[in-house]
Amino acid sequence: MDAIAVKRGKTRPERIDIERPEPDEGEVLVRTLRVGIDGTDFEVLSGSHGEFPEGSDYQILGHEAVGVVESSNGTALNEGEIVVPTVRRPANTSSRFFENNEPDMAPPGEYVERGIAGAHGYMAEYFTTPASFLVPIPEPLADVGFLVEPISNAEKALELAQRSRSTFEWQDSAGLVLGNGPLGLLTLAMLADRCERTYCLGRRERPDPTIDIIEELGATYVNSRQTAVDEIPDVHEPMDLVFEATGHAKHAFSTVEALGANGVGVLLGIPEDWEFTVNGGALHRQLVLQNKALLGSVNSNVRHYKRARNTLAEYPDWFLASIMTTQCSVSEFADAFEESPETIKSYIEFST
């Protein structure tokens, strides 16, 4: 069968021909429908993040997938059901986090990540996985189901943020998303229903399709070339909730200054080492005197996938149509990895 993989020592994806996998006991065979591409895939290609499966000369890419159950193999799932796979699988060690259905909280060493670190991904005509790692979604969501994974990451971050503010009557009136990439836009659409006023920061100039989407969602576009993150309270208003989805390390710190009293910032980006100067005294003091919080969040679990499924079902059609810019067949796979100002979300269609 066809698969899209990166070979050891290479930094570009290739189409390879491999054997169709056979499900083990408790595993399901899934026929892949669509697989999305995000920034992590580029990090895997460049080698800056993740690692190859042990003993393998290639890594099948892809962690944002939707498929259809081809063989339920005696599990509780039904053949023909539309499913979305989660990303983390246990490493060769026991882990209370997997036992508790909280693999997203497992520390490094206790997990591999399909398509990212230590396990093959979903960019293939078929894949197998234990039924417990598959989340059924309604058939009408089959075309957009590969977005459940990125949305689930935002759902987990939102859950952490909300719970951290649950000791008092928190008002999340003003929400800011740092980053207008696909994750930023999906998060913004999620917040549009929850916050009274939403903002999205990017560094693009008009005209730009992401700015159009931001404004169509009712949010205010903040051009980071004109307004720095720490200037946002003065130019706009202090924020109750900030989602960092850029991986730009300085944003983690300026988020503290963008927040108003009792605000919470959740960090989702994964930057490389970078030394710079901060007014650490002012940041520390602001965190304390204004009860601010800064939380890191990675990955997500089945609970977040289920919430993401519901969130996805509520997104307006125009929004999904406008972010799913680049559909490629397997033979056009290379185009899916091309970046351009018009590209928001690329995905490869394996079957329909």
Next chain:
Amino acid sequence: MDAIAVKRGKTRPERIDIERPEPDEGEVLVRTLRVGIDGTDFEVLSGSHGEFPEGSDYQILGHEAVGVVESSNGTALNEGEIVVPTVRRPANTSSRFFENNEPDMAPPGEYVERGIAGAHGYMAEYFTTPASFLVPIPEPLADVGFLVEPISNAEKALELAQRSRSTFEWQDSAGLVLGNGPLGLLTLAMLADRCERTYCLGRRERPDPTIDIIEELGATYVNSRQTAVDEIPDVHEPMDLVFEATGHAKHAFSTVEALGANGVGVLLGIPEDWEFTVNGGALHRQLVLQNKALLGSVNSNVRHYKRARNTLAEYPDWFLASIMTTQCSVSEFADAFEESPETIKSYIEFST
């Protein structure tokens, strides 16, 4: 009546003679028993924190108090009842936080702080306050009741930390307190019952009374001159919970490195501006990939005072006796502000 105050333009406390206050409607007249001194009092004296009450040439000091109801003035409290006052009072503005009994979450501008900012403190023979800002405590705690206020700050910080980790099965096996001042020791004693292993960081060399107390509590002393905060995971173990009680701004950042996966650091110190270099990329990445959290926490509300009252009742007698090192009468007030290696907690006794 006698009061201990600092006059405008001065940096040393003075004994002044003022009129005994009369309670307004809804207010209680309290006869002061004991008032503790902490780092904030020194900041008020030096002028680095807080501000004088509007229109006053002096500021009565003290925010850690215990007293006895002298006149209940028609409120639900009983004369003779032992009470501890909270610190924040509404400023001349409406505040939903006071309406919700969450003054600790009010933003700057919505509150004054008795003995600290914009309102007189409790270092006087009598004070008045609305009954809703008084928390009754059992009579056997009268001698140590002025410790309820600092403990309540640790209780609030612990509540924020625990709630921020309540989306998953968090294990707070290893707890670290940064700082071996009175707040650090009171927090350590609180954690000793909750964490399996506790650590307390200070910069003192042996022999030292605080190190003896730390070890008597079953905790491990970490000498910051030998082991930096970010080295603690290698030298000891990664921490699940870190309380920062030093006000040393670099500790806010090295706390992230002291934490293990899913750990939470709560910041309580209030540093001044200080610019320094951090590996912001590594800190950001660690927060995200290990789901770490950093929370600021200031002040506390009646709920935390009630919890602190219970925590205080469970502290061993030897512990309280060993930290309450310096008792001064009103005439010896100046001694209560002297710092020495043997001084842990000073307090002024106004009556018995």
